[in-house]
Amino acid sequence: MTAALTLEGVGKRYGEFQAVRDLSFEVGRGQICGFLGPNGAGKTSTLRMILGLQPATTGRIDILGADNGRKVRDRIGFLPEERGLYKKMTPVDAIAFFGSLKGVPTAEGRRRAKELLDAQGLGASKARKMKELSKGMAQKVQLIASIVHRPEFVILDEPFSGLDPVNQQGLEAMIRGLAADGATVLFSTHVMQHAERLCDKVVLLARGRKAFEGTVAEARATSRRFLELEGDIAAEAVSKLPGVTGVEISSELDGARVLRAALAAGAGGQEALKAAFLTGLDVRRFELREPTLHDAFIDLTGDHPDQDQSVSKPAEAAR
Numbered sequence: 001m002t003a004a005l006t007l008e009g010v011g012k013r014y015g016e017f018q019a020v021r022d023l024s025f026e027v028g029r030g031q032i033c034g035f036l037g038p039n040g041a042g043k044t045s046t047l048r049m050i051l052g053l054q055p056a057t058t059g060r061i062d063i064l065g066a067d068n069g070r071k072v073r074d075r076i077g078f079l080p081e082e083r084g085l086y087k088k089m090t091p092v093d094a095i096a097f098f099g100s101l102k103g104v105p106t107a108e109g110r111r112r113a114k115e116l117l118d119a120q121g122l123g124a125s126k127a128r129k130m131k132e133l134s135k136g137m138a139q140k141v142q143l144i145a146s147i148v149h150r151p152e153f154v155i156l157d158e159p160f161s162g163l164d165p166v167n168q169q170g171l172e173a174m175i176r177g178l179a180a181d182g183a184t185v186l187f188s189t190h191v192m193q194h195a196e197r198l199c200d201k202v203v204l205l206a207r208g209r210k211a212f213e214g215t216v217a218e219a220r221a222t223s224r225r226f227l228e229l230e231g232d233i234a235a236e237a238v239s240k241l242p243g244v245t246g247v248e249i250s251s252e253l254d255g256a257r258v259l260r261a262a263l264a265a266g267a268g269g270q271e272a273l274k275a276a277f278l279t280g281l282d283v284r285r286f287e288l289r290e291p292t293l294h295d296a297f298i299d300l301t302g303d304h305p306d307q308d309q310s311v312s313k314p315a316e317a318a319r
């Protein structure tokens with residue numbers, strides 16, 4: 001598969017602070033790639049280097065055959081993390097305006113804007129002012145504005161943030177539609193479920209370093225299956241069950257404790273279930289769980305994808 005994007009040994013320093021370190025990965029043409037990591041992991045910094053909005057301190061980037069995103073900017077669509085379209089414009093005006101910045105004649109931009117808004121169920125809002133739209137609607141409009149010039153490569157920085165589940169689903173469908181039309185999509189997120197549903201490949205980033213690159217299935221396969229048990233049970237008793245290699249308490253509320261027990265490779269959980277009943281453990285729920293991308297992220301990085309790593313401020317990181 002030809003690569004639409006290649007990073008080789010890319011690093012970014014802000015003064016003394018190394019935000020991104022020796023990052024290499026590839027995105028094939030037509031792929032949907034999730035760029036995953038907690039807040040502060042270095043995702044936005046990397047996306048900005050890919051776009052040529054800020055220089056890399058070290059390494060090499062190739063996007064659509066160019067050594068700087070600025071050289072191919074008209075072939076790229078970008079949805080920044082900081083959003084906000086001109087509040088007094090209508091969606092059609094705003095989308096056509098962004099198209100004109102990328103070489104789309106205004107009349108054609110307006111025509112495409114109406115078509116895209118209709119397709120996204122926003123037809124009735126075409127003539128309203130941006131400031132009158134809900135956040136979900138405004139976000140969809142902004143995404144449309146970033147793709148109205150029909151880019152080959154679409155880069156979306158945290159596109160799902162702030163959207164309710166219905167709008168998140170709508171956005172997922174839009175991203176699938178872009179890929180079905182042949183575009184390459186790279187989007188950042190700290191919510192693993194979106195990536196799990198959408199991505200041909202994922203790149204996991206933790207504290208500026210790549211922790212994993214591959215398919216969602218490959219990422220999941222790095223984690224083991226585990227058991228979830230609920231009841232008035234001691235962690236120690238669970239740790240003695242056959243096949244269990246470790247136990248942690250996931251939650252505890254009014255005596256209803258949920259425990260997560262890691263299983264050894266190849267252990268199916270049946271033996272543990274049998275032993276739990278034979279030893280009379282007060283188990284109200286017993287579930288064998290396949291690892292999710294979220295689990296894989298925790299296992300691969302030791303970090304939680306929802307935690308914030310931006311607290312590692314320059315002074316602290318320089319130590």
Ligand SMILES: Nc1ncnc2c1ncn2[C@@H]1O[C@H](COP(=O)(O)OP(=O)(O)OP(=O)(O)O)[C@@H](O)[C@H]1O
Binds near residue numbers: 014038046312313
């Ligand atoms: N211009 C800058 N000057 C100094 N430090 C910066 C600058 N931009 C980002 N950083 C720091 O670099 C680290 C990575 O930030 P970045 O925004 O790339 O992460 P992120 O993964 O995109 O997180 P978020 O989702 O919160 O934007 C953070 O610790 C951040 O504080």
